[in-house]
Amino acid sequence: MNRFMEILENILMPIADKLNNNRYLTALRNGFMVALPLIIFGSIFVVIANLPFLDKVISEEAWAAYQSALGPASAATxxxxxxxxxxxxxYKMVEVNEGESIYGGVVALGSFLILTPQVLDGTSGVIxxxxxxxxGMFLGIFTAFISAELYHLFVRKNLTIKMPAGVPDAVARSFSALIPITLTLSLFLIVRIIFSYTPFDTVQNFIYTLIQEPLTALGSGLPATILAVLLIQLFWFFGLHGQIIVNSVFDPIWYALNDQNYQAFINGTExxxxxxxxxxxxxIVGIGGSGxxxxxxxxxxxxxxxxxxxxxxxxxxPAGIFNVNEPIIFGLPxxxxxxxxxxxxVAPVVVALVTYFxxxxxxxxxxxxxxxPWTTPAVLSGFLATGNHIMGAVLQIVNIVIVFVIWWPFLKIMDNQYYKNEQGSESK
Structure with missing residues (x-):
């Protein structure tokens, strides 16, 4: 066992260290955290707009008006x-480089919109x-990385307009960002023009066809899911925050899959x-925390x-009810x-299999x-996540029982050891 643990440690620790210190993965993770409050806001109103049995209580017209009134909350988030x-x-990419962070967010958004195709609706273009x-998730991620790096490169090369002393600070910063942003957006415009002459027509079609679609298909499969769950557990075992490390890689895939389900859910399709x-x-994670x-x-x-x-x-x-489990991870240990x-x-893998099938x-x-929200207690979270369906809550209860059964003999052994040690200490 000791030899096995030593081999795992020698393999996993360098990987985890590189992932933790990778500024692109850090910016990716933090970028999702910036969006999280808005995403949760929209999710809450999806739940409220689809309260169970309400459509049976009120008239069809009232139900349609109710959903129409609440719909913009999720549509806008x-x-x-x-x-x-x-x-x-x-924002986070430029912040790491100690630049004007807000311009990192602005140039990323502008670059993405330049690359995003518009559909003609009469005389106007509609995205x-x-x-x-x-x-557009993967295109957006790549665009944000590249545009922020280009912006920082141009700033570092001093391709900026220096305003004289006495000019208000906000005005000076705005003019300082003018040339770097102009150069960055111009390069993305050139890329868009080049792709318009290819069979893909747009960069988004290229990214979606060659990168996003295959990765999404891989990430939605059971083998990749089991691997992700195992890595989360292994990293935690060695004292590293496995969820943060693994999520940095898988979150773009999982969120894209999540959004596909959301679009189908609000449209009433499978x-x-x-x-x-x-x-x-x-x-898995939302039943007391990782593990x-x-x-x-x-x-x-x-x-x-x-x-x-x-x-x-x-x-x-009390902490475990709200999916905070550091006391158990460090106290059991x-x-x-x-x-x-x-x-x-073993327990998370078994639960993942049971949940999947x-x-x-x-x-x-x-x-x-x-x-x-990740702090939502189990049973309630399962009910909400499945669109207010009782079987989501039932499945979480079944998963708790499965984990309990797997852990039982090991907890019993640990408890006996602790009890004997305590009895021995008292008899001295």
């Missing part, structure tokens, strides 16, 4: 979430919301994906005889504890694309 992510990434959501952001966050340690807390209360576990249960219980390695790795067979609805 979830449907165009790509825009907020792009601004966040551009479909799909291009600002799931379909949901296309099982694996989405909420598949991971609600049915679904709410079941571990329940096990502690049921079998704990040692004072150590009893006190840990009191400390970790889970980090670098060979005794818990098996349940820590429950949704694949239609027993439980697929995630509806609604972003449920």
């Amino acid at each position: 979830l449907s165009i979430m790509g825009l907020f992510v792009i601004i966040g990434i551009g 479909p919301t799909s291009s600002l959501g799931a379909e 949901l296309p994906n099982i694996v989405t952001k909420q598949f991971i966050d609600t049915f 679904m340690t709410l079941a571990v807390v329940i096990g502690i209360f049921l079998i704990g005889r040692s004072r150590q576990l009893k006190e840990l249960g009191k400390l970790g219980g 889970i980090i670098m504890n060979p005794l818990v390695l098996i349940p820590w790795l 429950s949704m694949a067979t239609g027993i439980v609805p697929k995630p509806a694309g609604i972003i449920v």
Whole structure:
């Protein structure tokens, strides 16, 4: 076991260190965090606009008016979430380089809109919301990275307008950003023109066909999902925040899949994906935190005889209800504890399999694309994530039972060890 752990540590630690220190992945993660409040706002109103049984209580006309009144809340946030992510990434990229962060967000957004195709509607051009959501997500991410880097490069080369002393600071900063932004946007305009002469016609079609579509198909599959879950658990075992590390890579894929389900949900069509952001966050991570340690807390209360576990249960219980599990991870402990390695790795994989096949067979609805806040307690979060369906809550209860059963013998062994040590200390 020690040899196995040493091999894992030698392999995983360098990878995790590189991922943690990669400024592109950091900007990507933080960019999504910038967009998260808006995404959650839109998700809340999707839930409110689709309250169960309300359509049976009020008239058809009143139901249509009710949904029409609340519809703009999600249309202005979830449907165009790509825009907020792009601004966040551009902002964070320039912030890392200690530049004028707001111009990083502005130039990223401008560059993306230049590359985004417009559909002629009469005499005016219209950008479909799909291009600002799931379909445009990967183009937006690449555009934000490149445009922010170009902007910073031009600033670093001093290609700026220096205003004389006495000019208001806001005016001076604006003129200072003029040339870098102009050069950056001009380059993206040239790229758009070049692609108009290719079979792809637009950069978005190119990115979607050659990169986004294959990656999304890969990320929506069960093997990639199991790999992601295992990596989250392994990184945590070695004291690294596995969820942040893995999400930095998978979030663009999971959010794109999530948005596809959301669009289908509000249009009343069949949901296309099982694996989405909420598949991971609600049915695996959202049951007490990474490793679904709410079941571990329940096990502690049921079998704990040692004072150590009893006190840990009191400390970790309230936090675990809201999916905060650092007390359990560091107090049990889970980090670098060979005794818990098996349940820590096995339980989430089993739950992922059960959840996947429950949704694949239609027993439980697929995630509806609604972003449920990560602190939402289990059972309620499952109900909301599946579009207010009771089977989402039932599945979370089943998952808790599964984790509890897998952890039971290992918790029993740990509790016996702690209890014997405590008894030995008291007899001295």
